[in-house]
Amino acid sequence: MSDGQRSPSAGTGQIVVSGLTKQYKNVRAVDDLSFTVEPGRVTGFLGPNGAGKTTTLRMLLNLVTPTAGTATIGGRRYADLTDPLRSVGAVLEASSAHKGRTGRNHLRVICAAAGLPASRADEALALVGLTPAANRKFKGYSLGMKQRLGIAAAMLGDPQVLILDEPANGLDPEGIRWMRGFLKGFATEGRTVLVSSHLLSEMQLLADDVVIIAAGKLVRQGPVEQVIGSMAHGVRVRVRTPQAAELTAALREQAATVDTDGHGALLVSGMDAPTVGRTALAAKVELHELTTERPDLEGVFLELTAGKAEIR
């Protein structure tokens, strides 16, 4: 590609997935999937198990050949990157080092192949706090240490883009918090972070944007608040009362919408909690619970992917 024909995303860390499809013998793992990932933001890549997240990431990284479609990073296919490790760092699975090799030697092997100085191995180990275990063999590493080693490997080339597949797996709460700070800091520097996960509460804390897929297809993409706000219901009030019929009638008189949650509580929308309380008081109805429920990523996710998460 000559300079005159460069696509707008060239030189930046923008990821563009376009019409990506992977057909295995009996399963269409990824089905005409298109989305973009912007630099300077953390993008969560969400989907039920078997939705095609890992296959998509592997196609993006030239490890799996797509049946159709393209995936580019900064306007170029991964296979066409001249210096891939200096552009893209990827953490795909925790158990990807020779069991008999030390963590430091694992990184040195990668440095040698990528033409990076061996000193980068020690710098990357320090960055992820793994220096004390540098000379220990990989088979002695805990799951959390393996994840940190994977991130160290991804950071060797000081890349513009980070791609992580379920990085929180096996990390303890402290490790998860460390990872959150690390990825947010990385994005703040104007770099791109694409991270797949099924830990939705964690994603709500971490991600700026989300891409939600199910059964290989795109379900929703956008900033987290926007995706949550786009759902049919907004804020709801959960009420418990022994006099459900009386309260329902009183609330409906005030033009509120009342549903039951199927477990004995009422879900009121179109009215805030103080007004629900006041209405109950006026109707002399006894209340056992009065909670404001804001929609969260988990609720939105479950609603969006309902019925699409079956084993394929």
Place this chain on the structure above:
Amino acid sequence: MNLVRSELLKIRTTSTWWLLGIGAFLATALAFAINAWLAHQVLSGNAEDFGVSGEQASAAGQAANLYTSGQYLGLLFVMLIGILMVTNEFFHQTATTTFLTTPRRTSVILSKLGAASLLGFGFWLATTVIDLVAGTIFLTVDGHGTQLSEWPVHRALLLNLLAYAIWTILGVGIGTLIPNQLGAVITAAVLYLVGTQVVQLLFFLLSNWLDSQAVVKWQVVWPAVASQVMISGSSTELTPDWWVGALVLVGYALVSGVFGVLITRRRDIS
């Protein structure tokens, strides 16, 4: 060059190479002891008791045999290293990291071939130095001279080097064709060890059935037989010239290497 360096570092940073190195050393020591005893017997007039005749019965022939002691198992070990260089990537799931670092997969396989050749050369050099030191001492003490200026000795050393190079490369080729570690090792062991006797028997039966002595020479198509033909450096009425064996082996290495590269380029790494 970076890639070859990386491949050599991969070998150096695990225990495989020195385990196989110790194996090769023990095999060399054992083979040398047997060959030295044989040389002593043959050269002190008992050649016919051992079925040794012609060039093999000369001091130069026995010296050549002695100077290539440990070759039989040594070749197996370097082939195993070649195989493990590839299958380890799948067994330990490092293929992902390797191909992320270098998306040009052909370069990865070629660098493995390069590193394997260097390693094969290293094994040849080490065993040959041991054989030469021990061999010259033994032959001198036993009163036959070192024989180091004889062509059959030079020829044996060079063909030995060729065998080490080809079998290591063949190992890499087998590894790319059969990424399953156990499957590849067993296949290779069968090709190299078990095969020979079975193949010889089959070809003798075939030649009897066809009533043609020439058919027996065709057993050279089997890699292990081709290797023996090549190493022997001379032809008999049952085997073709040494270069036929060399061509067959090079052919196997080329075919497995080319198919290995093609398959690896298309393979989904997951």
